[in-house]
Amino acid sequence: MEIKLYENEKIGEKMYHAKSKGGLNVYFIPKKGYSKQYATMTTKYGSIDNEFVPIGETEVLKVPEGIAHFLEHKLFEEPDFNIFDKFSELGANVNAFTGFTQTSYLFSSTENFDESLETLIKFVQNPHFTDENVEKEKGIIAQEIKMYDDDAGWRVFFNCLDAMYYNNPVKIDIAGTVDTIMEIDKDLLYKSYNTFYHPENMVLFIVGDLDFDKIMELVEKSERTDYKELGNIERKSPNEPKEVRQKLVTQDMVTSNPIFYIGFKDDKLGLDGMEESKKEMVSNILIDMLFSSSSEFYNEMYDKGLINNSFGGYFSGKETYGHSLIGGESDKPHEVYETIMAHLRKPAGEVLKKENFNRIMNDEVGNFLMSLDSIESIGNSATESILENFNMLEHLELMKNIEFQDIIDRFNEHLVEEKSVLSIIMPAE
Amino acid sequence: MIKKINLNDGININVIETSKFKSNVIAYYIVRPLNKDEVTKNTLLPVVLRRATEKYGNNLLINRRLEELYGAKLGVGVLIRGNKQIIRIAVEFVDNKYIQDDKYIEEVLDILDQVVYNPKIENKAFDQDIIRKEKRNLKQRIESKINDKREYALESGIAIMCEGDSFSIPALGYIEDVDKIDEKNLYEHYKNILETSEIQIFYTGNENKEIETYFENKNYLGRKNILKVERENLLEYKDEIQEIREEMDINQGKLVMGYKTNIPYEDQLYTALVVGNVIFGGGPNSKLFLNVREKESLAYSISSRVYKYKSLIILDAGIEFDKFEATKEIIGEELDKMKLGDFSDKEIEIAKKAIISSYNSVDDNIGSITEMEFDNIISKDDRTVADKIKSIESVKKEEIIEAMKTVELDTIYFLENTSFREVE
Missing domain, CATH: 3.30.830.10 (Metalloenzyme, LuxS/M16 peptidase-like)
Structure with missing residues (x-):
C-alpha cells in the first residue's frame, strides 16, 4: 500500500491518502488535541445523476426523480438491526445527506471510533432493500417533501433553478416529488446502488486525533473486496441551451415579505480540478466585491430600504452546471432586480476596484484559516474538493494565482442580464 | 482552564486558554432581565451599535475594516436564558501567528471597543437615520418569523403555555413596541445598560497576555446600581390541558x-x-x-x-x-x-x-x-x-x-x- 502525504507548513495542516485493497480512496487529516473524530463516506452520485448506464448493461436508464435521496434513506436499513441504534450504542452520531452531485454518510464520535468506522463502511457497502421496507419509506419521505414544500427559502431556490434550466437535472428537487418517489422500487434501487456505490466512485474522509496506519488497517478489515472492475460510469450529460428558460417565476406562500433570488446561469462548463476550483473562487470573490456588506452598492440599497441584512449571494457550480445566486427579502424585489441590472451594465472599471479586491482577498485568507478549526467543515469541504480533483489544503496557493483581471473577465462574461432570472415568493393574501 | 477576574462592580473577565484553534474569540455578554418593557429595545440596540461608531461612521467602513483585519467576524445578537435576556457582542479573529502583525490584536480590540463603547452619537442620541432603518428591519424580522413554520409553531406553543410569565416573551420583542423607540430613548437605555448590567467578558483562545491586561486595565466608566436578576420561577401545574x-x-x-x-x-x-x-x-x-x-x-x-x-x-x-x-x-x-x-x-x-x-x-x-x-x-x-x-x-x-x-x-x-x- 502506497501512502501519500501532502503537507502545508504555512497553515500547519497535512493530509494522508492511500488506496485500500478493496479499491477505496481513503484520506485523513490529523487534528491533534481534538476530542471528536469525524468520518464521511461519499459517493460521487447525487440527484442530478438520473440518467446513466447501469453497471453490466449497455442502455441508458432513466430513473425516477429523488432516487439518490431515497437510496440514502434505505441504506440505513439492515436485516437484523437498526443503524441508528448501533451508532447510539457506540455513543456516536450518524447522519447522511444527498446533494446534487454527491451522497455522504457520516458519523462523529468521541469514543469507539474503530467500531463506528467499521459500522459505517459495512452499512454503506451492504444494502438491504426489500419490497416491504421500500414501501414503508415512501410515507416518511413524502412527509419530508411536504416539510420542504412549506419552506419558502427552499421553494424560492428551486423555482429559480427551474427558471434558469431547461433540461439540466440540477433543477429537480433533490428529494423528488410525492409522485415520483412512488415509482421507486427495489430493483431500481439496486441498479443505482451497484453502479454508483462502487469503491472506485467513492471517497472515505477522516478527521481527528488518530493514526493513519490504524485507520487503513480498520478499513481493510471492514470493507468488501468482491467488486468487479467498474470502468467509467456513463452518465448522460444534459443537453442544455445556454439561454435561460424563463425570466421570471413567482409563487404565493405564507410569508411576511417577498423573498427573492436572482440567478445567473453560467455557460463556462466542463472544467475540472484547479481550473474549476479557480472559477468558483473567482466567482465568489466577484460576488463579494459587488454585493457583500462592504460594498458601496450593498450600502446604497440598504440605505434606500430595498434590502435588509438577509441580502447576499454566492456562486455554486460543478462540471455540468453553474450559477450565481443573489437573494434576500425585500418589499420590492423587482426594483432590486432592476437596480442590480443597472449596476451590472456599468463598465467593469467603474464597479470593480483594485483596493476592494485586495481587501476581500485578505478576508478570504482569514475565512479559510478559521474554517480549519472545525473538523466537520474540514471533512465536508475536503471531500467536495477531492471529488473535483482539487486538494483543499492548497486553497491559499490557488488564491495567489487569482489576479484582479480574472475578476474583471468573469464579471464581463458571467454577470450579464441575458443570463439572469428572477424568482419571487409573494406573501399569500 | 478558566481564569476569572472579578472587577467587583459587576464586570467579570473570563479567560479560557486553548492552543487548539487558529481563531480566538472575545465576547461581551450583557445580562438584562427579560421583560416586556425592555425586550424590544435590547434586541434593537446591538444591531444599531453594529452599524456605525465614532471612528467608523457607517456600516461600510466597519465592514471594510473587518475585512482588512483578515475577515474578523463581529457578531451581535440576543440570547434568552430563563428570565434573562442577554446582549452578546463578539469578535472572532485569526490568531496572530498566521498574520505576524504587531498591531493586529490592538486593532481587533479597537474595533470591538468602538462598537460596544463608542457608537455614533449626536446631541446625546443615536443617529436618527440608522434608528429609522433598523426599526424597520426589526419589524421585518419579527414579521418574518412566520416564514419558518416550525419555529413559528414552537414559539406560539411556548407563548400560549407560559402566558403571563416572562418566558412567553418572544426573543425579538414586539412589533408595537418598535414604534415607541427613538434615537433618544434608545440612547438613554444604552447608557443605563452599560452602567447597571452584569457584564461577562470572555476571551477564549491562544494565550495572549495583551488581551487580558487590556480588559483588566480598561476604564469601565460610570458603573453603579448593578442590577441582580433573580433566578426564575418554575411554572405551576394546571388542572386542564x-x-x-x-x-x-x-x-x-x-x-x-x-x-x-x-x-x-x-x-x-x-x-x-x-x-x-x-x-x-x-x-x-x-x-x-x-x-x-x-x-x-x-x-x-x-x-x-x-x-x-x-x-x-x-x-x-x-x-x-x-x-x-x-x-x-x-x-x-x-x-x-x-x-x-x-x-x-x-x-x-x-x-x-x-x-x-x-x-x-x-x-x-x-x-x-x-x-x-x-x-x-x-x-x-x-x-x-x-x-x-x-x-x-x-x-x-x-x-x-x-x-x-x-x-x-x-x-x-x-x-x-x-x-x-x-x-x-
Whole structure:
C-alpha cells in the first residue's frame, strides 16, 4: 500500500491518502488535541445523476426523480438491526445527506471510533432493500417533501433553478416529488446502488486525533473486496441551451415579505480540478466585491430600504452546471432586480476596484484559516474538493494565482442580464 | 482552564486558554432581565451599535475594516436564558501567528471597543437615520418569523403555555413596541445598560497576555446600581390541558406539545430528567423517533427538548393533518411508558452516551466552549465537564422514573390546514 502525504507548513495542516485493497480512496487529516473524530463516506452520485448506464448493461436508464435521496434513506436499513441504534450504542452520531452531485454518510464520535468506522463502511457497502421496507419509506419521505414544500427559502431556490434550466437535472428537487418517489422500487434501487456505490466512485474522509496506519488497517478489515472492475460510469450529460428558460417565476406562500433570488446561469462548463476550483473562487470573490456588506452598492440599497441584512449571494457550480445566486427579502424585489441590472451594465472599471479586491482577498485568507478549526467543515469541504480533483489544503496557493483581471473577465462574461432570472415568493393574501 | 477576574462592580473577565484553534474569540455578554418593557429595545440596540461608531461612521467602513483585519467576524445578537435576556457582542479573529502583525490584536480590540463603547452619537442620541432603518428591519424580522413554520409553531406553543410569565416573551420583542423607540430613548437605555448590567467578558483562545491586561486595565466608566436578576420561577401545574389549533395555508401540520415538570436545574434529579428526555424524544434513538417516525411513518421530524431554566419539556413534530389524533395518542402512550419504567438498561446506556458525547465535543469548538462557560456562570454551576459527566453516569433508573413522573402535559398547539386536499 502506497501512502501519500501532502503537507502545508504555512497553515500547519497535512493530509494522508492511500488506496485500500478493496479499491477505496481513503484520506485523513490529523487534528491533534481534538476530542471528536469525524468520518464521511461519499459517493460521487447525487440527484442530478438520473440518467446513466447501469453497471453490466449497455442502455441508458432513466430513473425516477429523488432516487439518490431515497437510496440514502434505505441504506440505513439492515436485516437484523437498526443503524441508528448501533451508532447510539457506540455513543456516536450518524447522519447522511444527498446533494446534487454527491451522497455522504457520516458519523462523529468521541469514543469507539474503530467500531463506528467499521459500522459505517459495512452499512454503506451492504444494502438491504426489500419490497416491504421500500414501501414503508415512501410515507416518511413524502412527509419530508411536504416539510420542504412549506419552506419558502427552499421553494424560492428551486423555482429559480427551474427558471434558469431547461433540461439540466440540477433543477429537480433533490428529494423528488410525492409522485415520483412512488415509482421507486427495489430493483431500481439496486441498479443505482451497484453502479454508483462502487469503491472506485467513492471517497472515505477522516478527521481527528488518530493514526493513519490504524485507520487503513480498520478499513481493510471492514470493507468488501468482491467488486468487479467498474470502468467509467456513463452518465448522460444534459443537453442544455445556454439561454435561460424563463425570466421570471413567482409563487404565493405564507410569508411576511417577498423573498427573492436572482440567478445567473453560467455557460463556462466542463472544467475540472484547479481550473474549476479557480472559477468558483473567482466567482465568489466577484460576488463579494459587488454585493457583500462592504460594498458601496450593498450600502446604497440598504440605505434606500430595498434590502435588509438577509441580502447576499454566492456562486455554486460543478462540471455540468453553474450559477450565481443573489437573494434576500425585500418589499420590492423587482426594483432590486432592476437596480442590480443597472449596476451590472456599468463598465467593469467603474464597479470593480483594485483596493476592494485586495481587501476581500485578505478576508478570504482569514475565512479559510478559521474554517480549519472545525473538523466537520474540514471533512465536508475536503471531500467536495477531492471529488473535483482539487486538494483543499492548497486553497491559499490557488488564491495567489487569482489576479484582479480574472475578476474583471468573469464579471464581463458571467454577470450579464441575458443570463439572469428572477424568482419571487409573494406573501399569500 | 478558566481564569476569572472579578472587577467587583459587576464586570467579570473570563479567560479560557486553548492552543487548539487558529481563531480566538472575545465576547461581551450583557445580562438584562427579560421583560416586556425592555425586550424590544435590547434586541434593537446591538444591531444599531453594529452599524456605525465614532471612528467608523457607517456600516461600510466597519465592514471594510473587518475585512482588512483578515475577515474578523463581529457578531451581535440576543440570547434568552430563563428570565434573562442577554446582549452578546463578539469578535472572532485569526490568531496572530498566521498574520505576524504587531498591531493586529490592538486593532481587533479597537474595533470591538468602538462598537460596544463608542457608537455614533449626536446631541446625546443615536443617529436618527440608522434608528429609522433598523426599526424597520426589526419589524421585518419579527414579521418574518412566520416564514419558518416550525419555529413559528414552537414559539406560539411556548407563548400560549407560559402566558403571563416572562418566558412567553418572544426573543425579538414586539412589533408595537418598535414604534415607541427613538434615537433618544434608545440612547438613554444604552447608557443605563452599560452602567447597571452584569457584564461577562470572555476571551477564549491562544494565550495572549495583551488581551487580558487590556480588559483588566480598561476604564469601565460610570458603573453603579448593578442590577441582580433573580433566578426564575418554575411554572405551576394546571388542572386542564389546553389545546389550541391555528389555521394556515401550509402543506404539513406542525404539532407542539408542552410539558411542565417541577424539578429545578439545581436539583440532583434534574440530571435524571435530562437522561429521561433523551430516551423519550431526544434523538434518533428515542421512543418517539422510533415509534412515531420509524414504526408508524406518522412524521418526518419529531423531537423533544428540556428547557433548562424553566424546567419544561417541549416536543415538536411535523405530521400530516389527519394524523393529529393518532400522533397525540402514541406520544401519550410513550410518555406513560417512561413513567412506568417501561424502558431498558440499554436505552438508559445509549441516552447517557449521547449526552456524554456532546459534553466531550464542547471543547472542539471555540464558540461552544465560551457559551458553556457563560451558561455555568448564569446557572451558578461550578462543576467541570468531568463532574457533569460523572453525574450523568451515576443516574439510576428509579431516578429517571421519579423525574419523568413529574412531567405533565400542559399545552397542545397544532398549526394546521383544514382545507388541505391532497393533489391527485
